[in-house]
Amino acid sequence: MKKILVLFIALYLTVAVVYAENVVYNPNSKIYHKLNCYSAQICKNCIKIDKQEAIRRGGRSCKKCGG
Numbered sequence: 001m002k003k004i005l006v007l008f009i010a011l012y013l014t015v016a017v018v019y020a021e022n023v024v025y026n027p028n029s030k031i032y033h034k035l036n037c038y039s040a041q042i043c044k045n046c047i048k049i050d051k052q053e054a055i056r057r058g059g060r061s062c063k064k065c066g067g
Contacts, residue, residue: 023067025054037065 023032024040025047032054033040039062040046051067061067 021051022048023051023054025049025057025059027057030057030059031062032059032067033062034065034067037062039064 022035024035024037024043025032026043026045027047028045031039032051033043033046035048054067059067
C-alpha cells in the first residue's frame with residue numbers, strides 16, 4: 001500500500017510539471033500574455049514565468065490573447 005501511495009504521488013507531481021504553462025508577464029501592469037501574443041512580443045520589461053506564478057503575483061490575463 002505504501003508503494004502504491006508513493007507511486008501515485010510521483011505520478012501526480014510529474015503530470016503537474018508537464019502541464020505548467022509559461023507566459024510573458026509584465027510586472028508593471030500585472031498582465032500576462034501567451035508567448036505568441038503581439039503585446040508580449042513588443043513588451044520591453046516583460047519576463048517569462050509560469051502562469052501560476054503570474055497569478056500568484058496578482059496578474060490578470062491579457063484581453064487580446066487570454067493569457
